Amino acid sequence: xxxxxxxxxxxxxxxxxxxxxxxxxxxxxxxxxxxxxxxxxxxxxxxxxxxxxxxxxxxxxxxxxxxxxxxxxxxxxxxxxxxxxxxxxxxxxxxxxxxxxxxxxxxxxxxxxxxxxxxxxxxxxxxxxxxxxxxxxxxxxxxxxxxxxxxxxxxxxxxxxxxxxxxxxxxxxxxxxxxxxxxxxxxxxxxxxxxxxxxxxxxxxxxxxxxxxxxxxxxxxxxxxxxxxxxxxxxxxxxxxxxxxxxxxxxxxxxxxxxxxxxxxxxxxxxxxxxxxxxxxxxxxxxxxxxxxxxxxxxxxxxxxxxxxxxxxxxxxxxxxxxxxxxxxxxxxxxxxxxxxxxxxxxxxxxxxxxxxxxxxxxxxxxxxxxxxxxxxxxxxxxxxxxxxxxxxxxxxxxxxxxxxxxxxxxxxxxxxxxxxxxxxxxxxxxxxxxxxxxxxxxxxxxxxxxxxxxxxxxxxxxxxxxxxxxxxxxxxxxxxxxxxxxxxxxxxxxxxxxxxxxxxxxxxxxxxxxxxxxxxxxxxxxxxxxxxxxxxxxxxxxxxxxxxxxxxxxxxxxxxxxxxxxxxxxxxxxxxxxxxxxxxxxxxxxxxxxxxxxxxxxxxxxxxxxxxxxxxxxxxxxxxxxxxxxxxxxxxxxxxxxxxxxxxxxxxxxxxxxxxxxxxxxxxxxxxxxxxxxxxxxxxxxxxxxxxxxxxxxxxxxxxxxxxxxxxxxxxxxxxxxxxxxxxxxxxxxxxxxxxxxxxxxxxxxxxxxxxxxxxxxx
Numbered sequence: 001x002x003x004x005x006x007x008x009x010x011x012x013x014x015x016x017x018x019x020x021x022x023x024x025x026x027x028x029x030x031x032x033x034x035x036x037x038x039x040x041x042x043x044x045x046x047x048x049x050x051x052x053x054x055x056x057x058x059x060x061x062x063x064x065x066x067x068x069x070x071x072x073x074x075x076x077x078x079x080x081x082x083x084x085x086x087x088x089x090x091x092x093x094x095x096x097x098x099x100x101x102x103x104x105x106x107x108x109x110x111x112x113x114x115x116x117x118x119x120x121x122x123x124x125x126x127x128x129x130x131x132x133x134x135x136x137x138x139x140x141x142x143x144x145x146x147x148x149x150x151x152x153x154x155x156x157x158x159x160x161x162x163x164x165x166x167x168x169x170x171x172x173x174x175x176x177x178x179x180x181x182x183x184x185x186x187x188x189x190x191x192x193x194x195x196x197x198x199x200x201x202x203x204x205x206x207x208x209x210x211x212x213x214x215x216x217x218x219x220x221x222x223x224x225x226x227x228x229x230x231x232x233x234x235x236x237x238x239x240x241x242x243x244x245x246x247x248x249x250x251x252x253x254x255x256x257x258x259x260x261x262x263x264x265x266x267x268x269x270x271x272x273x274x275x276x277x278x279x280x281x282x283x284x285x286x287x288x289x290x291x292x293x294x295x296x297x298x299x300x301x302x303x304x305x306x307x308x309x310x311x312x313x314x315x316x317x318x319x320x321x322x323x324x325x326x327x328x329x330x331x332x333x334x335x336x337x338x339x340x341x342x343x344x345x346x347x348x349x350x351x352x353x354x355x356x357x358x359x360x361x362x363x364x365x366x367x368x369x370x371x372x373x374x375x376x377x378x379x380x381x382x383x384x385x386x387x388x389x390x391x392x393x394x395x396x397x398x399x400x401x402x403x404x405x406x407x408x409x410x411x412x413x414x415x416x417x418x419x420x421x422x423x424x425x426x427x428x429x430x431x432x433x434x435x436x437x438x439x440x441x442x443x444x445x446x447x448x449x450x451x452x453x454x455x456x457x458x459x460x461x462x463x464x465x466x467x468x469x470x471x472x473x474x475x476x477x478x479x480x481x482x483x484x485x486x487x488x489x490x491x492x493x494x495x496x497x498x499x500x501x502x503x504x505x506x507x508x509x510x511x512x513x514x515x516x517x518x519x520x521x522x523x524x525x526x527x528x529x530x531x532x533x534x535x536x537x538x539x540x541x542x543x544x545x546x547x548x549x550x551x552x553x554x555x556x557x558x559x560x561x562x563x564x565x566x567x568x569x570x571x572x573x574x575x576x577x578x579x580x581x582x583x584x585x586x587x588x589x590x591x592x593x594x595x596x597x598x599x600x601x602x603x604x605x606x607x608x609x610x611x612x613x614x615x616x617x618x619x620x621x622x623x624x625x626x627x628x629x630x631x632x633x634x635x636x637x638x639x640x641x642x643x644x645x646x647x648x649x650x651x652x653x654x655x656x657x658x659x660x661x662x663x664x665x666x667x668x669x670x671x672x673x674x675x676x677x678x679x680x681x682x683x684x685x686x687x688x689x690x691x692x693x694x695x696x697x698x699x700x701x702x703x704x705x706x707x708x709x710x711x712x713x714x715x716x717x718x719x720x721x722x723x724x725x726x727x728x729x730x731x732x733x734x735x736x737x738x739x740x741x742x743x744x745x746x747x748x749x750x751x752x753x754x755x756x757x758x759x760x761x762x763x764x
Contacts, residue, residue: 033250035253036253037249037253037254037255037298038054038253038254038255039254039255039256039298039299040052040054040190040256041061041193041194041256041257041299042058042257042298042299042300043257043299043300043301043302043385043386043436044300045384045385045386046380046383046384046385046386046387046434046436047060047386047436048060048061048062048063048257048302048386048388048436048437049061050193054190061193061437062100062431062436062437063100063101063128063130063193063388063436063437063438063439064098064099064100064101064437064438064752065099065100065101065102065103065130065390065437065438065439065440066094066097066099066101066102066103066439066440066442066443066478067102067103067104067105067390067391067439067440067441067442067443068090068102068103068104068442068443068444069105069442069443069444069446070082070104070106070108070109070180071444071446071447071448071449071464072444072446072447072481072737073447073464073467073481073519073735073736073737074447074464074465074733074734074735074736074737075448075464076448076464077178077446077448078178080108080109080111080180080181082109082111082112083111084111084112084114084115084118085115087111087112087115087116087119088115088118088119090443090444090479091115091116091119091127092119093479093741093745094127094443095125095127096749097478097745097748097749097752098748098749098751098752098753098755098756099127099440099752100127100128101127101128101129101130101193101437101439102116102127102128102129102130102443103129103130103132103196103390103439104129104130104131104132105132105134105178105199106132106133106134106178106179106180107131107133107158107161107162107165107172107179107180108180109180109181109182110180110181110182110183110184110185110186111182112180113165113166113168113184113186113188114186116129116186116188116191117186117187117188120188120190120191126190126191127191128191128192128193129166129188129191129192129193130192130193130194130195130196130390130439131162131166131192131194131195131196132195132196132197132261133155133158133159133162133195133196133197133198134158134178134179134199135151135155135198135199136154136178139151139154139155140199140201140202140205141202144204144205144208144209145208145209145212145213146205146209146232146233146236147209147212147213147232147236152236155198155240156240156243156244158179159195159197159240159243159244159247160244160247161179162195163244163247163248163251163252164184165184166187166188166189166192167187167189167251167252167254168184168185168186168187168188168189169184169187170184171183171184172184189252189254189256192256193256193257194256194257194258194259194299194302195244195256195257195258195259196259196260196261196304196390197237197240197241197244197258197259197260197261198237198260198261199261200261200262200263200265200266200306201233201261201262201263201265201266201285202265203265203266203280203282203283204283205233206231206233206266206283206284206285207282207283209232209233209236210231210232210233212232213232214232216232216235218230218235218238219235219236219238219239219242221238221239221242221243221246221293222242222246222293222296223241223242223245223246223249223292223293223296223297224238224239224241224242224245224258224290224291224292224293224297224301225238225242225290225291225292225293226238226239226289226290226291227289227290227291229289230286230289230290231284231285231286231289233285234285234286234287234289234290237260237285237287237290238290241258241260241290241301244258245258245297249296255297255298255299256299257299257300257301257302258299258300258301259287259301259302259303259304259388259390260285260287260290260304261304261306261390262285262287262303262304262305262306263305263306263307263391264281264305264307264311264312264314264375265279265281265283265312266283266284266285267284267285267305267379268284268285268286268287268288268350268351268382269284269350269351269352269353269356269378269382270284270345270348270349270350270351270352270353271314271318271352271353272318272321272345272354273329273341273342273345274317274318274321274324274623274624275314275317275318276341276344276345276348277333277341277624277625278317278621278622278623278624278625279312279313279314279317279621281312281314282344282348284350286350287301287303287383287385288382288383288384288385300385301385302385302386302387302388302436303379303383303385303386303387303388304388304390305379305387305388305389305390305391306389306390306391306392306441307372307375307376307379307389307391307392308372308391308392308393308394308402308411309372309392309394309404309407309409309422309426309429310394310402310403310404310409310410310411311402311411312375313371313402313404313405314353314375315353315357315371315374315375316371316405316406317623318353319371320623321623321624324624326338328624329341329624332624332625332626333624333625351382353378356377356378356379356381356382357374357377357378358377361373361374361377361378361433362374364407364425364428364429364432365425365428365432366425368406368407369406370406370407370429371404371406372404372406372407372409372426372429373429373432373433376389376429376430376433376435377433380433380434380435381433386435386436386437387434387435387436388435388436388437388438388439389430389435389437389438389439390438390439391439391441392423392426392427392430392438392439392440392441393419393423393426393440393441393442393476394409394410394411394414394418394419394422394423394426394476395411395412395414395419395472395473395474395475395476396414396415396416396419396475396480396656396657396742396744397412397413397451397469397470397471397472397473397474397475398412398413398469398470398472398639398657398675399412399413399451399453399454399469399470399471399472399616399639399677400412400413400472400616400618400637400639401451401452401453401472401473401616401617401618402618402619403618407422407425408422409422409425409426411472412472412475413472413657414657415655415656415657415743416654416656416742416743416744417655417743417744417747419742419743419744420742420743420744420745420746420747420748421747423440423744423747423748424747424748424751427440440478440748441476442476442477442478443477443478443479444477444478444479444480444481445474445475445476445477445479445480445481446474446477447463447464447465447466447467447468447474447481447735448463448464448474449463449471449473449474450463450471450473451471451472451473451474452617452620453616453617453618454468454470454471454616454677455471456585456589456590456699457585457589457677457680457682457690457699458471458677458682458683459682459683459688459701462683462685462686464735465519465683465685465731465732465733465735466519466520466676466683466684466685466735467481467483467519467520467737468675468676468677469520469521469675469677470616470639470675470677470678471677477742478741478742478744478745478748479739479740479741479742479745480739480740480741480742481737481738481739481740482520482649482737482738482740483518483519483520483521483735483736483737484518484736484737484738485736485737485738486738487738488518488520489516489518489523490516490518490521490523490671490673491647491648491649491650492523492646492647492648492658492659492660492661492671492672492673493646493647493648493651493661493663493671494646494661494662494663494664494669494671495648495663496525496527496663496664496669496671499514499516499525503515503516503525505709505724505726506709506710506711506722506723506724507711508710508711508712508716508721508722509712509713509716509719510528510529510530511526511527511528511531511537511711511712511713512525512526512527512528512711513525513526513527513539513709513710513711514527515709515726517684517728518736519684519685519731519735519736519737520675520676521673521674521675521676522673522674522676522679523671523672523673523674524539524567524670524671524672524673524674525669525670525671525672526539526569526669526670526672526711527664527668527669528668528713529666529668530668531662531667531668531669531670532667533571533572533662533667534571535570535713535714536568536569536570536713536714537567537568537569537570537670537711537712537713538555538557538566538567538568538710538711538712538713538714538717538721539566539567539569539672539709539710539711540552540557540559540563540565540566540567540709540710540712540721540723541563541564541565541566541567541679541707541708541709542559542561542562542563542564542707542708542709542723543564543565543679543680543681543689543704543707544564544583544680544689544690544691544692544702544704545704546606546691546692546695546702547562547564547580547582547583547606547607547692548561548562548563548564548580548583548606548607549562549563549580549607549608549609549611550562550563550607550720551609552566552578552609552611553609553610553611554566554578554610554611555568555611555717556717557712557717557721558720558721559710559720559721559722559723560710560720560721560722560723561708561723562607563580563708563710563723564579564580564583564679564680565577565578565579565580565583565679566578566611567642567672567674569642569660569670569672572644572662573644575641575642575644575659575660576613576614576638576640576641576642577614577640577642577674577678577679578611578612578613578614578640579611579612579613579614579640579680580604580608580610580611580612581604581608581610581611581612582603582604582605582606582607582608582692582693582694583680583690583693584612584614584615585680585690585693585699586615586616586617586636587599587612587615588603588693588694589693589698589699590617590634592632592633593617593620593632593633593634594615594617594632594634594635594636595632596631596632599694600694600697603694604694606692613638613640613641614638614639614640614678615636615637615638615639615640616636616637616639617634617635617636618634618635618636618637619634619635620633620634621633621634622634622635639678640678642659642660642672643655643657643658643659643660644658644659644660644661645657645658645659645661646658646661647659647661647673649740649743654743656742656743659672659673659674660672660673679707682699682701683701684730685730685731685732685733685735686703686730686732687703687704687705687728687729687730688701688702688703688704689701689702689704690702704728705727705728705729706725706726706727706728707725707726707728708723708724708725708726709723709724709726710722710723710724
């Protein structure tokens with residue numbers, strides 16, 4: 001009996017060690033080194049071909065994809081909180097829309113791969129996958145040389161791990177950073193068409209790697225190699241791609257497409273001085289300097305780019321500054337600086353963008369002058385391999401961070417209907433210039449995202465717990481998450497049946513103001529029996545006890561307590577929110593860049609009666625910045641303007657950007673919603689607002705338990721508007737949300753279905 005127990009223990013221990021070595025450490029014995037290497041996907045020339053039935057017959061394949069993140073409301077993306085059933089439902093919706101591919105950026109939790117396997121295993125028309133390998137922010141920002149062991153080793157190890165994951169031969173526990181964990185036992189490799197390695201490279205990472213390793217010989221591998229013209233960073237990419245392909249070939253006998261992430265900041269072109277000045281475009285990553293050994297690598301490569309209609313605006317800058325002379329630049333930059341810049345640009349080596357531009361490429365199907373289409377044409381014309389635009393799209397966020405001067409396809413402040421049409425137009429631009437495929441960014445909205453022009457104003461540790469409509473980055477999705485478990489507590493649509501007497505906060509001079517809130521908006525309902533659309537309504541709001549004024553000189557109205565904001569509703573076009581000058585965040589934090597002021601030298605008084613518009617930054621620098629600090633170097637726009645319309649998703653007149661509407665049986669109501677960030681809330685989940693900027697020398701959080709509000713109209717503006725307390729209670733980490741397919745989903749679905757119909761008709 002004792003020997004039997006010992007034998008059992010030895011067997012169990014041996015099994016444990018073998019399992020650990022095989023699934024966790026990746027150790028294996030190649031028992032068939034002469035096995036046939038298969039590749040059901042391959043590139044040839046500018047096209048991609050697929051052997052869908054694995055019978056040796058390759059057909060042209062357009063990557064028609066959707067990018068998918070890992071975030072959901074109330075969770076960080078690294079929580080990997082999306083479950084298997086949700087993924088399976090999403091896969092069906094994605095394929096029903098007309099897409100054939102999903103692209104992910106990193107190794108996700110095993111729920112994703114289990115769902116993907118179950119969805120595809122009996123599916124005659126499977127959904128394909130492009131798998132990404134992420135580079136940790138710490139590596140990008142701390143170890144700027146890509147050959148540093150803390151950069152190179154984790155990246156290479158993650159490539160091997162990714163290969164094992166898609167083949168169902170990996171176990172990951174307590175993964176670090178942007179990488180999921182679990183027991184990966186489902187082999188999804190039959191539907192994985194390729195890899196995109198890396199991220200949007202920081203220009204200083206690329207340049208530092210190149211400078212530090214300037215005398216490095218080009219990498220030469222069995223499957224991929226760097227040409228004599230390759231920079232050290234390109235040689236690094238060739239090495240990573242080669243070793244990944246070697247590992248998958250030797251262990252699994254399979255190959256698939258390999259690409260490297262890229263974006264306009266590191267595109268292969270050299271630009272004129274105006275672009276270098278305005279957008280710091282100094283660095284190149286050129287995958288034409290990475291070649292394959294076709295005798296060994298049967299699948300091949302493609303060029304992957306993230307390109308949006310509004311970014312880059314390189315070509316628009318070139319057009320806007322075409323008439324600038326040396327004297328103009330010398331005046332703006334100083335003669336010495338301009339001379340140094342001209343010399344610096346003259347030393348940049350590589351293809352000039354002008355060589356790949358032509359007049360015809362600027363004109364799109366709508367007959368518009370379209371710099372996006374021209375830029376795509378230049379990229380595709382330059383490359384000898386297939387080009388896939390692996391990120392493109394627009395966002396339905398209320399805030400805006402970039403604008404496309406030619407087509408109006410902006411980064412933000414686009415309705416869901418406009419998003420759908422813009423995505424279709426971008427898709428047409430991409431395909432018209434000859435690209436091999438594209439991926440829409442993105443499938444779902446993600447609350448944890450932040451944007452450069454709003455992140456200074458919010459608590460970055462609490463962003464997943466509320467929906468910041470001013471942060472455009474959160475709303476790139478085709479699927480959104482509205483507050484509430486099944487429906488929102490209020491829809492601004494003119495139907496006031498969802499309001500009750502319990503919501504009334506204050507009454508004054510025959511007017512009544514009601515309020516409520518959720519994870520995205522503060523809602524207001526104004527009622528007056530004598531209300532007409534031509535009336536002017538004022539709603540003063542006091543949030544912070546630190547500052548505020550009892551008088552607003554702009555509108556010549558006064559209040560019984562100091563106020564920070566005034567909402568003015570005037571007909572359907574002239575409504576806005578204004579903020580007390582002391583509490584205007586952009587001016588306080590970026591006064592020099594956007595106002596030409598140095599606010600901390602002469603700050604507004606805490607009780608100043610001047611109220612100003614609420615603005616968001618639009619660009620960090622103008623086309624050619626001036627030397628003088630008294631001139632603003634960036635562009636901004638007024639985000640406090642309010643838009644009239646119906647904000648109910650179930651309405652045929654739905655406008656996702658609508659802020660207010662007149663309603664009720666007699667049109668004597670005004671329904672209004674205000675994003676939390678417009679009222680300087682940095683974290684409404686815990687009811688925190690901005691503290692006094694000039695007392696704290698920046699933005700600090702201040703907890704409040706209530707705000708004070710009032711209501712009046714123009715006829716009673718000579719009286720002090722009484723202010724009433726409205727209690728506030730946060731929801732902490734317990735955010736609620738429900739899914740909703742945006743209007744853009746159905747627009748894209750209809751369009752892609754029409755393309756399939758055209759193809760079927762053409763084939764008859």
